[in-house]
Amino acid sequence: MPNIKPISDLRNYNEVLRSIEEGSPVFLTKNGRGRYVVMDMREYEKMQAKLKLLTELAKGEKAGQENGWLTIDELEASLEVTDG
Incomplete structure (x- = not known):
């Protein structure tokens, strides 16, 4: 309540x-x-962190919709990720 x-x-x-x-x-x-x-200050800080994360996720989603999405292979290639 x-x-x-x-x-x-x-x-x-x-x-x-x-x-x-x-x-x-x-x-x-x-x-x-x-x-x-x-x-409580800790609760406020958690709320601010969640808001920042949601804002960044929304930016990423918008960029994906406007510029197209990467496949996992394209992402790994751009990050130079190798198996093993």
């Missing part, structure tokens, strides 16, 4: 910080609407 708190709870920010765990961010609301997210 999401951990949702009004932003006014930040007056006692230690309590808000205690409720943050990896995989369980705290969502802060302002005027009844979602406004901010407070999360």
Whole structure:
């Protein structure tokens, strides 16, 4: 279940910080609407790494669609990979 708190709870920010765990961010609301997210730093870094990976994969897919795909033999030849 999401951990949702009004932003006014930040007056006692230690309590808000205690409720943050990896995989369980705290969502802060302002005027009844979602406004901010407070999360564990490791979780944030993982999320950023995933976003970067997905961005690079999307670039690769776009390049493949625009320029054509390489066969495994062509890839190995371009990387000068040899068996054995």
